[in-house]
Amino acid sequence: MSIPADLKYTQEHEWVRIEDDVATCGISDHAQEALGDIVFVELPEIGRVVAAGEAYAVVESVKAVSDVYASVAGEVIEINEALESEPEKVNTDPYGGGWIAKIKMSGDTVELLDEAAYTTFLEE
Amino acid sequence: MSAHTYSAASGLQHEEPLLFEHAHEAATSISLPGIDADTTHLKDFERRNEAKIPGLSEPEAVRHFVRLSQWNHGIETGFYPLGSCTMKYNPRVNEQVVRLPGLAHAHPDQPQDSLQGLLALLHELQTWLGEISGLPHVTLQPAAGAHGELAGMMMIRAYHDARGDVKRRKVLVPDSAHGTNPASAVLAGLHTVEIKSAANGRIDLAALKANLDDETAALMLTNPNTTGMFESDIREICELVHQAGGLVYGDGANLNALVGIARPGDMGIDCLHINVHKTFSTPHGGGGPGAGPVAVNDLLAPFLPVPRIEKHEDNYQIVHTGEQSIGAVFGSIGQTGVLLRATAYIAAFGRNHLHKIAEDAVLNANYVLARLKEAYHVPFPGLCKHECLLTDAYQERHGVKTLDIAKRLIDLGMHPMTVYFPLIVHGAMLIEPTETEAKETLDSFCDAMLEIAAQCETGDTSELHDAPRRPIRRRMDETQAARSPVLVWPQD
Secondary structure (H helix, E strand, O other): OOOOOOOOOOOOOOEEEEOOEEEEEOOOOHHHHHHHHHEEEEOOOOOHHHHHHHOOEHHHEEEOOEEEEEEEEEEEEOOOOOHOOOOOOHHHOOOOOOOEEEEEEEEEOOEEEEHHHHHHHHHH | OOOOOOOOOOOOOOOOOOHHHHOOOOOOOOOOOOOEEEOOOHHOOOOOOOOOOOOOOOHHHHHHHOOOOOOOOOOOOOOOOOOOOOOOOOHHHHHHHHHHHHHHHHOOOOOOOHOHHHHHHHHHHHHHHHHHHHHOOOEEEOOHHHHHHHHHHHHHHHHHOOOOOOOOOEEEEEEEOHHHHHHHHHHOOOOOEEEEEOOOOOOHHHHHHOOOOEEEEEEEOOOOOOOOOOOOOOHOOOHHHHHHOOEEEEEEHHHHHHHOOOOOOHHOOEEEOOOOOOOOOOOOOOOOOOOOEEOOOOOOHHHHHOOOOEEEEEEEEEEEEOOOOOOOOOOOOHHHHHHHHHHHHHHHOOOOHHHHHHHHHHHHHHHHHHHOOOEEOOOOOOOOOEEEEOOHHHOOOOOOOOHHHHHHHHHHEEEEEOEOOOOOOEEEEEOOOOOOHHHHHHHHHHHHHHHHHHHHHHOOOOHHHHOOOOEEEEEEOOHHHHOOOOOOOOOO
């Protein structure tokens, strides 16, 4: 299972890459593996203001429909529209082509785990 | 292990094309009448292209549907241990009862004094469901379990609003809940907060307390919950919610574990829907009709939907008035055909024997659990209620997952258990044998499950990954079907 060291993770199995005040978000390799084949991603609207921990997207797999929670508070400034026609990118490339949204951060975040802490969390 | 003849062994099963593939132009068995109207009021909606009705002779049409029906698996063709669904056998006598002319041909708008027999039976059902649930006021209107949930949440909302407590819009839902629970709450104009389960698969009291406040409208819970375990803190849970000013909604999906033994109303639940197609043996699936009566306590009684059936001395009446009622949630008093089957089923057991349903259902589930608990991982050890929960943790080491196990069961002549639900358990397999299965049937199922587990240990798992091999359709590509569904036959 892949857990890149340059990203931060949440206990809800989202990942976030923070560059200046923009956070790129998606779901972790563990999350996509647990969900199985993703068949649909409901993306948030651009301009939506989300609180940290708020459900802002939905991923649907053959097994289940799951909320995706915002790891940071802020405004959605970009969404990965490619997922509308190719939701499988969440499975094949969760940290790259499978990103879900970019959020312009307003400050607040949920508890963010580094690679080591997320690995420990998964082991528990 | 003894040798088995599995019921799915193979036989003459016909491949069957779509009707459109069969069709030959102009060879229909039906002579349609000519058009006798010169004009229509359809204007822009008038059909512009010819209706492409498949041309088939009567025997071709009959064979098509009979062949398709032979692809079905139902409780009458084999074991059907679908967890959380209570796929019990539907006694034939129910069908006889509901076909009695005076019941089958009744119309809701005929004079009420000519409906007294039907109304008496439905009123009896209301009374019985009230007694069984411990919640004496009952509506028979809702047309399905989730419809009952919606009606219940609308009543709870109306209750708070009638008290001027209009900020109560939050509904707490455990993460083990049926997916319909949060959906029903949202449809009733409320919003939901998920409560994490504790490590033992039950409601975490600390998490519940942390989320209770003066905005809490209700807690929705299922008891036994979807892991098959009894919420042993149920009295304390209900007290906590009531102290915070909220109400407790019970999802009656798992009532089969309690019927005749314990009553949700006595546990502190204020409102409960009852899936008569589960506990009371009316037919499942097929898109309906269904029925999901809702039973409530005195607090919620004023808000029950109308019309209701009331008894005034010796006369039964359909009553349409109710000052605080949430109104009608169905076109009439309810799906009478389904409700009468439930009435017949309850009457067949009678007050003194209804408890045997729950006892045998729980016994059967624990028998299966006892036979399988070494070969399969049990996430929440201990006695279960009417269904037992296993996971694929041991088989996953050999590359075999829950889906493979389920598909292999089809080869062995059985409907698979519920898989990947509840969502909180990785690789879940939820098995509900129900009380109507003989020990021999349970043993066949357990033998099949043990055979699959043993097959994993041999290292040769190809038969599992390829399963099912025997039915007319092999393993479906569920991913492709969901990503690129083809829903319309291309006509030209």
